[in-house]
Amino acid sequence: MIELSAKLTTGTVYLAGEAIECCISFCYTAQPEHRNSQSHxxxxxxxxxxxxxxxxFYSTSGAQGDKTPILGKTTSLEVAACDVxxxxxxxxxxxxxxDLTIPLGETKTFWYxxxxxIEAPPSYRGTSVKYSYKITIATQKVGSHIKMVRIPFRVLPISPIINMQDLAALCGNETTEELHPTNPFSEERKVETPLTMALQVLQNLTARRSPNSYMITNTRGKVGRFCMFxxxxxxxxxxxxxxxxxxxxxxxxxxSVSLQPEEVLKTKSPPKNVNKETSSRSMTVARYHEVTLGLTQSQLILPIPLHITPAFEVDDVSLQWRLHFEFVTTNEKLVPNPEDKDWNAPLNVPIETMVWNxxxxxxxxxxxxxxHHTVGTDAYTLNIK
Incomplete structure (x- = not known):
């Protein structure tokens, strides 16, 4: 029996444009019942x-099989029935x-x-569409069926941050400096790639502080002021x-404040039961809630989960994010007078709820x-008999 072992050596999460690396081993081991009766x-x-x-892989909540390959050439490895x-x-x-020959007890290792x-859609499990990635490793013994193992991995978007074609042009222009005399005592300058430059832009965008203040009002007056840094x-x-x-x-x-995605389908033939022009569905992935009666100041701290998909846009769907606010207000003066020691809270309070995105x-x-913060499997095995 041959045991196929595959392991993603660079992890299970990648940015679009990065290289995936997989170590694939084939080990010939004798089955326990045959160890004492081996022939030459x-x-x-x-x-x-x-x-x-x-x-x-691409799938929709309404139907499958309505997509045609957009990249790559015809492959002999067909999509398995277990793939959605x-x-x-x-x-x-x-x-x-x-034509690989493996002696008993030895292992042959290969690298993929x-x-x-760079323009690949990210891994995404939305309400209407889904994108997922898998490495397919296939092998065959003479006279036997093809055996395959699938290794899932996650892809994060990078292209919406900046025009990747402009970055590629900038990287290409840097080669002109090689025509000038070089200093043999200076350190070699690292060659910038579109991906590394995009990561630098990403860092600059998310590190920049730009406080914005919003006055929150309803039909009866001012509710308060919200500031986001x-x-x-x-x-x-x-x-x-x-x-x-x-x-x-x-x-x-x-x-209460909720972090919600806004998924918009842009396909001409959307799945059944989905609005053709715009399909925006919201679900909460993180929530903050606080009773603010009697408070003059309050702080919002809302962690962004690591498992969600960042904002992206492809031909079929776009994803954006929003903060959904809900304020429960009243015109009643419910704050007690400090000198009133016998104050009791009212049994019924007329309230209004206002929302803001x-x-x-x-x-x-x-x-x-x-x-560093997730637990997943990056190694898979397959027995070939």
């Missing part, structure tokens, strides 16, 4: 071939070996390395803001930041 012919095993490639959706693009299959397209965040960061109710003329009893930009973070 059983000391060698043969595999006809093995290949590796990655797929991006259609493969919208894939890399070219890379042949790991042909492939770069993801910046509008661009990375996955894993905290959205921080402050409420100032001392400027309000209307009593705010409680406030504030767009917020959420970008990718470095994959290693996500892998």
């Amino acid at each position: 012919s059983d000391t060698l095993e043969n595999l006809a071939w093995a290949s590796a490639q990655f797929h991006c 959706g259609d493969a919208v693009f894939h890399s070219k299959p890379k042949i790991l070996f042909c 390395r492939e770069s993801l397209p 910046k509008s661009a965040y990375k996955l894993g960061e905290d959205i921080v803001g402050t409420f100032d109710f001392s400027v309000g003329t209307v009593t705010c009893m409680q406030v 504030l767009p917020v930009k959420i970008y990718s973070t470095l994959p290693k930041e996500i892998m």
Whole structure:
């Protein structure tokens, strides 16, 4: 029996444009019932071939099979029945070996390395559409069926941050400096790539502080003032803001803030039961709630989960993020007089609820930041008999 072992050596999370790397091993081990009855012919095993490639799968909540491949060429590795959706693009299959002989007890190791397209859609599990990625490793013994193992991995978007074509042009222009005499005593300058420059832009965008203040009002007057210190965040960061109710003329009893995605479909033929022009559905991924009666100041701290998908836009769907505010207000003066020792809270209070949506930009973070806080499987095995 041959055991196929595959492990992602660079983790399970990647930015679009990065290279994935997988270590693939084939080990010939004797089955326990055959260890004492080995013949000379059983000391060698043969595999006809093995290949590796990655797929991006697309599916909708209403129907499947309505997409055609947009990248990559025809591959001999068909989509398995267990895979949900259609493969919208894939890399070219890379042949790991042909006609491999493995002696008993030995292991043969191969490496698969492939770069993801910079324009690739991110891994995304939305309410209407889904994108997922898997590495497909296939092999076959002579006279046997093809065996395949799928290794899922996650892709984060990078292209919406800046025009990647402009970055590529900037990187290409830097080669002109090589025509000038170089100093043999100076350190070699690192060559910038579109991906590294995009990461620098990402860092600058999310590190920049730009406080914005908003006066919150309803039909009866001022509720308060909200201040947010910046509008661009990375996955894993905290959205921080402050409420100032001392400027309000209307009593705010409680406030809740929810981080919600806004998914908009742009396909000409959307799934059934989905609005054709715009399909924006909201769900809460993080929530802040506080009773603010009697408070003049309050602070908002809302962690951004690492598992969500940052903002992105492709041909079929776009994803943005917003803060959804709900203020419960009343015109009653419920704050007791400090001199009144016998004050009791009223049994019934007339209230009004007002809502407000504030767009917020959420970008990718470095994959290693996500892998440090998540538990996942990066190794898979397959027995070939």
